[in-house]
Amino acid sequence: MYKVFINDKPIIITSSTKKENNFPVYVFKNTVFDEIFHKLKNDTIEGINLYSTDLENDWNLFLKNFDVVKAAGGLVTNPKNEVLFIYRNNVWDLPKGHIEKNESTENAAIREVEEESGIEKLSIIQKLITTYHIYFLNGIKLKETHWFLMHSNDSKKLIPQLEEGITEVAFKSDNEIEMVFKNTYSNIKLVYKAYLTL
Template identity: 60%
Template sequence: MYKVFVNDTPIIITSSLKNDNKFPTYSFKNVNFNEILFKLKHKDFLGINLHSTNLENDWKIFTKNLNIIPAAGGLVLNDKKEVLFIFRNGTWDLPKGWIEKGESIEKAAIREVEEECGVFNLNLIKPLLTTYHIYEQNGLNLKETHWFLMSSDYKGKLKPQIEEGITKVDFKNEEESKNALLNSYENIKLVYDTYKEQ
């Protein structure tokens, strides 16, 4: 299954015919992607299921006309198991950013967390998941973000990367994290939920 967000509204490409989410389901082969994107951007649907008979092949077709923008980030825990959040453009988020040419996904994830938060001594624990988000900027782009679970015993002062629009960086306990997620993005909620499930 692939879940791709368009302005926080999901396109779910799946080989399963089971529909737990109550979104309309269409055959992948019979859809007009431009029409779907238009409808999702204008909130005509809360989400949509695309049923695929060949998931990997259909994913290649889906991504063929999109510019893939690879990114990496982290859900970082301190020694109290609090989660590191950033506040950017009025929304709580997790640190992430583009992968530079020749850089590994893991190195990019650590570098971005360090740069955006001023946190160090990062330990990469394991991959969590990959999220997908479509946005328009010089054409249609698919941001493919590889998320890692990390930990840090850093006790110094956290420093938000102001030039990236980040105004706050905080470690949050479970209750504070849940409150922050009320003002966050759907793919960030997905990252947090994946961490909690594991």
């Protein structure tokens, strides 16, 4: 199954016939993608299921509709098992950014977390999940973000990267994360859920 968000509404590409939500179901091979994008951007539907008989092949066909932008980021824990969040453009987020040319995904993830939060002494524990979302900027782009579980025992003051629209950086406890989730993106919830299932 692949889950791609537009405006926080999911397109779920699946080979499963089991209905797990109330979204309309379309057959992948009969789908006109521009119509689906329009529906999710403008209509009241909250998501769409695309039924596929050949998931990997159909996923590759789906990707051909976009410029794919690759990014990497991290869910960072500290010795108290709190999670690092950034506050960017009035929404709680996890630090992430573009992978530069000839840069490994892991190095990009560490660099972006350091740049956006000012934290150091990062170590990657393991790969968590890959998330996808569609945005509209000079055409239709699909951002593919590779997320890593990281740890740091850096105790110095965190510094938000103001030029990236980040105004706050903070470690949050379990209780505080419930509040964060009232103002965050669906993909961030997926990353956190992947962390909780480890």
